[in-house]
Amino acid sequence: MREESIPRNPGPVHESYIKIQDLNAFYGNLQVLKNIRLDFQEHQVSAIMGPSGCGKTTLIRILNRMNDDVPGFHIEGNVTIQSLDIYGRQVDPVLLKMRVGMVFQSPNPFPFSIYENVAFGPKIHKLFKRKKELNRIVKESLQRAALWDEVKDRLAESAMKLSGGQQQRLCIARALAVQPEILLMDEPASALDPGSTSKIEELIVELKQNYTVVIVTHNIQQAARIADSVVFLYKGEVVETGRAPTFFENPSNPMTEKYLSGQLSSV
Amino acid sequence: MQIESEKDGEGPKGSDIARKLPWQDPRVLFRYKLRRLADKMVVAVTILAVVVVLYPLLDILFMFFYRGALAISIPRLTGLTLQFGLANAIVGTLLLVSLSTIIAVPLGVLGGIYLAEFSAQDQMSKTFAGTVRFLSDVLSGMPSILLGYVGFLILVIDFGWGLSPLAGGLILSILMLPYVIKTTELSIRKVPLKLREAATALGATKTQMVNRMTFPLALPGILTGIILSMSISIGETAPLLFTAGFSNYYPCGLTNCQVGFLTYIIYTFAKIPTTDSLSLAYLSAFLLISFSLVLNMTARIGLRRLSKI
Ligand SMILES: Nc1ncnc2c1ncn2[C@@H]1O[C@H](COP(=O)(O)OP(=O)(O)OP(=O)(O)O)[C@@H](O)[C@H]1O
Numbered sequence: 001m002r003e004e005s006i007p008r009n010p011g012p013v014h015e016s017y018i019k020i021q022d023l024n025a026f027y028g029n030l031q032v033l034k035n036i037r038l039d040f041q042e043h044q045v046s047a048i049m050g051p052s053g054c055g056k057t058t059l060i061r062i063l064n065r066m067n068d069d070v071p072g073f074h075i076e077g078n079v080t081i082q083s084l085d086i087y088g089r090q091v092d093p094v095l096l097k098m099r100v101g102m103v104f105q106s107p108n109p110f111p112f113s114i115y116e117n118v119a120f121g122p123k124i125h126k127l128f129k130r131k132k133e134l135n136r137i138v139k140e141s142l143q144r145a146a147l148w149d150e151v152k153d154r155l156a157e158s159a160m161k162l163s164g165g166q167q168q169r170l171c172i173a174r175a176l177a178v179q180p181e182i183l184l185m186d187e188p189a190s191a192l193d194p195g196s197t198s199k200i201e202e203l204i205v206e207l208k209q210n211y212t213v214v215i216v217t218h219n220i221q222q223a224a225r226i227a228d229s230v231v232f233l234y235k236g237e238v239v240e241t242g243r244a245p246t247f248f249e250n251p252s253n254p255m256t257e258k259y260l261s262g263q264l265s266s267v
Numbered sequence: 268m269q270i271e272s273e274k275d276g277e278g279p280k281g282s283d284i285a286r287k288l289p290w291q292d293p294r295v296l297f298r299y300k301l302r303r304l305a306d307k308m309v310v311a312v313t314i315l316a317v318v319v320v321l322y323p324l325l326d327i328l329f330m331f332f333y334r335g336a337l338a339i340s341i342p343r344l345t346g347l348t349l350q351f352g353l354a355n356a357i358v359g360t361l362l363l364v365s366l367s368t369i370i371a372v373p374l375g376v377l378g379g380i381y382l383a384e385f386s387a388q389d390q391m392s393k394t395f396a397g398t399v400r401f402l403s404d405v406l407s408g409m410p411s412i413l414l415g416y417v418g419f420l421i422l423v424i425d426f427g428w429g430l431s432p433l434a435g436g437l438i439l440s441i442l443m444l445p446y447v448i449k450t451t452e453l454s455i456r457k458v459p460l461k462l463r464e465a466a467t468a469l470g471a472t473k474t475q476m477v478n479r480m481t482f483p484l485a486l487p488g489i490l491t492g493i494i495l496s497m498s499i500s501i502g503e504t505a506p507l508l509f510t511a512g513f514s515n516y517y518p519c520g521l522t523n524c525q526v527g528f529l530t531y532i533i534y535t536f537a538k539i540p541t542t543d544s545l546s547l548a549y550l551s552a553f554l555l556i557s558f559s560l561v562l563n564m565t566a567r568i569g570l571r572r573l574s575k576i
Pocket residue numbers: 027030032050051052053054055056057058059070105
């Protein structure tokens with residue numbers, strides 16, 4: 001069950017953008033990730049798939065050190081972004097999160113106005129000099145998250161009044177407003193209707209030009225539509241990785257095949 | 268257990284189809300009726316308990332409101348104690364409560380923020396926070412007259428403040444402190460983890476998270492705690508006897524100057540059986556209960572209006 005490394009882009013061979021080496025992760029004594037070795041390439045969409053509870057959320061939370069504050073959580077191994085060891089001593093976990101943005105599995109807008117939600121990041125990092133610039137950041141972020149048209153007349157209203165799908169797109173806009181270079185998305189479309197889902201998918205594909213996207217999804221068609229490479233995780237281990245079309249058309253591992261055909265439902 | 272025995276033993280019965288469904292089974296229905304009866308009895312008992320508690324409370328409130336309202340008059344509200352008026356005591360009570368609030372709120376709120384947000388960083392701060400919580404709980408359970416006595420020994424005598432607004436205010440603030448700390452900590456802890464994670468993931472430092480998110484969201488709860496602790500401090504008598512003394516005149520300074528307050532009037536004048544004295548005591552009670560009702564209602568309405576989580 002050794003994974004093959006993800007085929008690289010044609011062109012000069014370079015070190016992988018995000019590199020995970022021999023990663024083990026534990027909540028207390030419970031080991032949830034085992035010997036993970038993965039590479040994610042710059043300006044690509046990498047999808048992580050696998051049955052519920054297999055460790056997808058844990059894996060992407062490691063990439064921006066979101067799990068640092070979880071009591072009992074610890075990792076072994078090595079995670080680098082552009083050769084920088086993100087768990088190294090010189091790395092500030094707060095700064096890392098500016099660089100690696102995150103959209104969570106369930107929408108978590110602040111109970112403030114729509115505007116204030118998007119403005120939160122730019123405000124804490126002082127990314128603007130004038131109110132006008134902030135307005136522009138908010139507008140652009142909402143546009144990119146395909147939410148602007150729905151909320152442009154009610155920016156001062158509470159975000160809690162939005163529907164679940166709108167809230168999720170607001171969270172995406174909020175993450176974009178900080179202009180990270182990597183965006184981690186944990187099932188961003190699980191609460192969305194088909195229309196918003198396809199908007200989000202378009203957005204993700206477009207984001208590729210400026211961002212590197214790592215996305216967790218349960219939706220095989222979605223992964224096939226937007227991902228450049230796919231990782232299949234099972235019980236905390238990488239079973240198979242591959243380029244998107246091949247991965248879905250002829251998976252090399254029988255386990256992957258089972259998962260893709262819906263016969264592998266839970267851990 | 269049943270599931271197991273069925274698996275091991277008889278297996279599925281042939282009469283499965285003929286067997287009644289639970290909702291058709293008279294025994295199940297009978298047991299349901301018993302449960303429904305139990306439900307009704309529990310409701311009846313609780314209502315009875317509420318009435319038993321509420322009746323005397325309403326009775327007391329009514330008596331004080333009625334007699335207090337009858338005692339309202341301009342001279343009683345504007346005169347000094349010597350002229351059977353409450354003006355100096357009203358001013359004194361407000362002064363004492365203001366002083367204690369000014370001291371207790373910053374300390375208590377900062378302490379609560381520390382306990383809720385900054386105390387889980389390492390083992391030492393955890394131990395420290397645990398100790399603070401414990402002491403604060405002990406303090407809130409301490410008879411207030413003991414605090415008054417300590418205040419008398421330290422503030423009035425050792426510090427040489429004399430019986431004074433400052434000594435009284437400081438002792439009241441110590442009484443308020445545990446409430447302010449506790450409500451602040453609890454209100455801040457109530458901010459859900461997923462909102463904290465959202466702020467952290469945007470690159471907020473702990474302080475930024477507190478300033479821009481947790482504190483504003485917890486504010487209604489914190490204010491409620493402050494207001495309720497103020498109404499506790501307004502009603503105190505015993506510690507003030509030791510620290511504030513009493514004066515028939517308006518307050519004249521922060522130290523070495525005794526100060527009048529409303530609860531003292533009740534304590535003293537309710538024992539003197541003349542119409543004037545009793546009226547003064549009832550009016551004081553009326554004012555105190557009104558203050559505390561207004562404070563409580565402000566807290567409730569404010570919390571409902573402002574609360575976002
Ligand atoms: N905070 C935690 N403390 C202890 N165990 C945890 C914690 N979070 C997750 N786990 C455990 O780690 C394992 C992996 O969880 P994770 O959330 O990464 O799964 P997932 O692949 O994202 O699942 P899903 O598709 O349902 O979101 C599970 O067994 C889960 O019970």
